[in-house]
Amino acid sequence: MMEIIKGNLNYRNDLKPLKRSNIKYLILHHLAYFNADPETIHQWHLNKDWSGAGYNFYVRKSGEVIEMRGFNIGAHCLGHNTESIGIAFEGDFDKEFMQEKQLQAGIELIKMLREILGEEIKVKQHKDFMNTSCPGKYFSIDQINKRLVQDSIEAKHWANDSYHFLNSQGIKIHEKRFDDKISRGEVFAILKQIIERMNKQ
Numbered sequence: 001m002m003e004i005i006k007g008n009l010n011y012r013n014d015l016k017p018l019k020r021s022n023i024k025y026l027i028l029h030h031l032a033y034f035n036a037d038p039e040t041i042h043q044w045h046l047n048k049d050w051s052g053a054g055y056n057f058y059v060r061k062s063g064e065v066i067e068m069r070g071f072n073i074g075a076h077c078l079g080h081n082t083e084s085i086g087i088a089f090e091g092d093f094d095k096e097f098m099q100e101k102q103l104q105a106g107i108e109l110i111k112m113l114r115e116i117l118g119e120e121i122k123v124k125q126h127k128d129f130m131n132t133s134c135p136g137k138y139f140s141i142d143q144i145n146k147r148l149v150q151d152s153i154e155a156k157h158w159a160n161d162s163y164h165f166l167n168s169q170g171i172k173i174h175e176k177r178f179d180d181k182i183s184r185g186e187v188f189a190i191l192k193q194i195i196e197r198m199n200k201q
Contacts (some may be wrong), residue, residue, distance in 0.1 A: 003106045004057070007068045009042045011052040013115040015072035018082065023117050025084040025124045026110055028053065028144075030093045030135035038066050041088070050073050050075050055088040065109050076183060077129050084114060084124075093136025103140050107147050123148070170197065 031041070042053040054075030058066040069075075076086030089106060091098065098106075098199075114121050123140060126134035135141075171193045 001106075002065065004033060004065045004067050006107075007038045007042075007053070007066050009038065009052055009068060011160070013051045014132045015051065015069055018071050018073055018085070020071070020082060020117060022110070023121060024081050024087060025080065025122050026125055027080065027086050027124050027129070027138070028106075028135050028141070029076060029086060029088040029126045030091055030139060031088060031132065032136070034090050034092055035061070035090060036076070038068060042068075043154065045075065046163070056085040057087045057093040059087060059102055059106045059109060060090045061099065063103050063105040065105055077126055081128055085117075087190075089139070094133060094159055095136075095138075097138050098140045103143060107144055107151075110144070110148065111115065138192055 008068070036044075038058055039169065041055070041058070045051075053068045056066055056067075056071070056076070058068045060066065071085075074081050074084070074086040077084060077178045078086070087106065087109065089098065089102065110123060123145065125139070126132055146176050171190060
């Protein structure tokens with residue numbers, strides 16, 4: 001399970017829990033600002049006379065994931081807040097491209113939420129529901145969807161459990177590519193790791 005940092009934000013009013021059986025969507029947003037910490041976002045939304053930060057989770061450029069409203073009803077997509085979780089990405093993706101660390105953190109968060117809520121939960125963008133450019137014309141939605149599909153296929157592969165077991169034992173296999181041919185060099189590297197571990201025991 002990925003690490004999620006608690007935002008510890010003080011909301012103006014008590015938050016109401018989401019009814020998880022009602023959740024249909026993970027709605028992706030950008031800040032439309034290059035940088036902002038959770039406390040700044042919280043203050044922006046308090047200034048709008050909201051209870052506080054409207055997003056459920058926040059993915060920073062550093063790869064940190066912050067829980068804001070968590071599994072409580074958000075304030076991020078009018079008319080859909082009771083049936084969705086809002087995930088905001090730090091940055092202005094009308095003017096910049098997302099970097100790998102943030103992209104991977106966002107994907108891991110989406111995968112974790114789907115594990116909790118169900119694989120049928122759809123990933124949408126704010127502009128799918130509202131007249132807005134959010135999350136920006138350079139937002140990495142195609143990469144996110146492609147990797148989610150690829151990860152789903154790999155998770156169902158017969159070799160997936162073996163891959164994760166070997167990695168948990170410290171035997172590093174850098175890429176899954178389960179059906180690719182393996183070179184002699186890769187075999188030698190794996191055997192070397194196994195023998196080194198056996199000699200330490």
